[in-house]
Amino acid sequence: MTRPLKILHLEDLASDAELVDRVLRKAKFDFEKKVVIDRPEFIRALREFKPDIILSDHSLPAFNSLEALRITKEEGIHAPVILVTATVSEEYAVNVMQEGASDYILKDRLERLPNAVQNALDKLRMEEARRHADEALRSSEQRYKLLFEANPMPMWMFSRQTMRIIDVNEAAIEHYGYAREEFLTLPAESLWNRGSAGMYRSGIWKQQKKNGSIIDVEIIAHELVHDNEPVILVLAIDITEKLRAQADLARQADIQRKLITQTSIQVQEREREQIGKELHDNINQILAATRMHLDLAIQESSEEPVTEILLGSYKNLSCAMEEIRQLSQSLVAPSLGGVSLDRALAKLIEEMPAASSLHVSLDTSGYASDIDDEELKLTCYRIVQVQLSNIIKHSRAKSAAIRLGKTGGLELTIVDDGIGFQPGAKTTGIGLRNIRNRVSYYNGDVTVESKPGSGCTLTVTIPVVNSKMR
Numbered sequence: 001m002t003r004p005l006k007i008l009h010l011e012d013l014a015s016d017a018e019l020v021d022r023v024l025r026k027a028k029f030d031f032e033k034k035v036v037i038d039r040p041e042f043i044r045a046l047r048e049f050k051p052d053i054i055l056s057d058h059s060l061p062a063f064n065s066l067e068a069l070r071i072t073k074e075e076g077i078h079a080p081v082i083l084v085t086a087t088v089s090e091e092y093a094v095n096v097m098q099e100g101a102s103d104y105i106l107k108d109r110l111e112r113l114p115n116a117v118q119n120a121l122d123k124l125r126m127e128e129a130r131r132h133a134d135e136a137l138r139s140s141e142q143r144y145k146l147l148f149e150a151n152p153m154p155m156w157m158f159s160r161q162t163m164r165i166i167d168v169n170e171a172a173i174e175h176y177g178y179a180r181e182e183f184l185t186l187p188a189e190s191l192w193n194r195g196s197a198g199m200y201r202s203g204i205w206k207q208q209k210k211n212g213s214i215i216d217v218e219i220i221a222h223e224l225v226h227d228n229e230p231v232i233l234v235l236a237i238d239i240t241e242k243l244r245a246q247a248d249l250a251r252q253a254d255i256q257r258k259l260i261t262q263t264s265i266q267v268q269e270r271e272r273e274q275i276g277k278e279l280h281d282n283i284n285q286i287l288a289a290t291r292m293h294l295d296l297a298i299q300e301s302s303e304e305p306v307t308e309i310l311l312g313s314y315k316n317l318s319c320a321m322e323e324i325r326q327l328s329q330s331l332v333a334p335s336l337g338g339v340s341l342d343r344a345l346a347k348l349i350e351e352m353p354a355a356s357s358l359h360v361s362l363d364t365s366g367y368a369s370d371i372d373d374e375e376l377k378l379t380c381y382r383i384v385q386v387q388l389s390n391i392i393k394h395s396r397a398k399s400a401a402i403r404l405g406k407t408g409g410l411e412l413t414i415v416d417d418g419i420g421f422q423p424g425a426k427t428t429g430i431g432l433r434n435i436r437n438r439v440s441y442y443n444g445d446v447t448v449e450s451k452p453g454s455g456c457t458l459t460v461t462i463p464v465v466n467s468k469m470r
Contacts, residue, residue: 005031005121008051008079010068012037012060019110020055020084027114039063039071046075053117053124058085058092069099078128080120084113153235158188160223160230167226175238177210188232204239215240261441268434283324291317340370341377342404345384349402356392359399366405371464379438380404380412380460386431387458391416395456409444412460420450435460 007024011017017035024031034049036042037060045051054072056065065083072081083096083104093104102120105113148155154172158165168183178186191207202220209215218237223230294314301307342364349360371377384402391397395418405411432448435458439446444462 005029006049006052007031007033008042008045008049008054009033009035009084010037010042010054010056010060010063010065011035011084012057016057016084016107019107020113023110023113024117029114029117039067042068043071043075046072046077051077051079053120054079054081055084056081058083058088065096065101066099069096069101073100078124080124082113082116082120084110148233151235153237155233155235156183157226157231157233160232163188166229166231172236175209175236182210207236216243258441261437264437287317287321287324291321341380342367342370344377344381345402345404348381348385348388352388358388358392358397360388361399361401363401363403364405366403366407366411368406371406371410373464376410376442376462376464379442380410380462383412383435383438383460384414386435387414390431391418391456395419397455406464409461409463412462414458415455417455420452420454420456422450422452 009017009020011020014035021033034045034051036045039062042063054068054077056068058065065081065085069081072079080102081100083093083101084107085104086107088104096104102123103116105116148157148167149169151169152171154169154175156165156168156172165183165186165188168180173180173183176183176191192205204216204218207215207217216239218239220235220237222233224233225231226233291314294310294317298307298310298314301310342362345364346362349362352358352360388400391400391414395416397416397418400414400416403411403413403415432446436446439460439462442462444460447459448456449459450456
């Protein structure tokens with residue numbers, strides 16, 4: 001001990017008290033001792049002196065060791081009591097020990113007293129350590145009840161050995177619909193929907209309530225030891241409504257995106273139609289009138305050089321008018337009502353400008369029946385139109401092949417033998433971006449495969465069923 005040992009000695013003979021002091025000093029005990037001879041002094045010393053150990057003679061006038069033991073207990077003093085007395089019967093010694101005495105030492109054998117004192121102190125320390133451990137356990141149990149049983153989130157614990165749920169809190173009982181007795185008979189994997197992979201791991205999993213409803217839960221799982229048994233503690237956070245709200249927000253965002261795409265496409269079509277009509281109805285008419293004047297001038301001219309100039313101008317003007325006619329036709333959205341998509345594409349290829357020198361083939365053998373959605377047909381028509389324009393302007397291709405098919409969905413492939421490109425550097429053009437926007441409106445996919453010197457393959461797939469946004 002870091003301070004002197006405090007000894008309370010109940011003894012009415014000063015000579016016997018001095019003998020005890022000598023024996024303890026000889027044994028190198030550092031102590032402070034208080035000697036009392038009656039009940040009032042004993043009680044006062046217990047309260048004020050607060051001894052570490054008590055030595056008691058068996059019999060004093062109007063007081064004895066049994067009373068001393070009982071008073072010590074009543075005062076809540078945990079100091080060990082050692083009976084130091086003259087010869088007593090074995091029956092009395094046993095009785096004193098049963099009442100709580102740590103040991104008894106006969107006065108004619110005081111050499112045993114140091115060992116008895118040390119043993120009593122060691123035993124006291126062990127009891128105090130056990131008491132602290134018990135208090136810590138009770139405190140731990142209280143924290144466990146607070147963190148587990150009173151937790152507002154569903155929690156349960158299952159054995160790693162038996163895979164049975166061994167404890168569950170009220171929140172889990174209420175949330176999953178099982179009674180406590182039912183919960184404690186469930187195999188741990190029974191809560192997981194279609195498999196038990198999530199039992200041991202934290203993450204987001206699907207679980208099933210007693211009523212059969214499926215919920216999405218975020219699981220936090222910890223391995224620990226409970227009552228000397230390896231267990232897994234599970235905390236479940238129901239995120240079904242959260243995920244549903246996120247999905248609704250994503251759907252709303254997709255609807256808005258598609259509305260923006262639809263509006264953009266409609267604006268483009270109107271602008272194209274206005275430009276096409278302007279070229280056809282106004283500019284082409286002006287050029288037609290100019291060509292008539294040239295025709296008259298050629299007929300009336302008698303000078304050969306002038307006539308050749310006029311004929312050249314007439315020829316160039318006719319070419320320009322044909323180009324404008326074809327351009328205006330490509331700008332104005334064709335009416336595909338009553339015309340199948342394969343026939344519309346065939347006509348588009350037939351009316352391609354002769355100056356392009358691009359040979360285009362069309363394979364529609366996989367397109368057995370036409371689709372009903374006129375807007376989708378127009379989208380496919382525009383995709384082919386835009387991609388052929390890209391091929392003519394940029395690829396230096398000699399030929400291109402178009403395949404149109406319809407199995408589970410609409411499949412459109414356009415292949416050319418041009419110079420190709422590195423997709424990462426060339427797929428951000430307006431034409432391709434326009435194609436992607438049109439296809440995304442129908443929940444379709446666009447893939448582009450190309451490399452320098454190997455041409456380009458554009459593949460578009462669009463689901464036909466429920467392809468339009470509602």
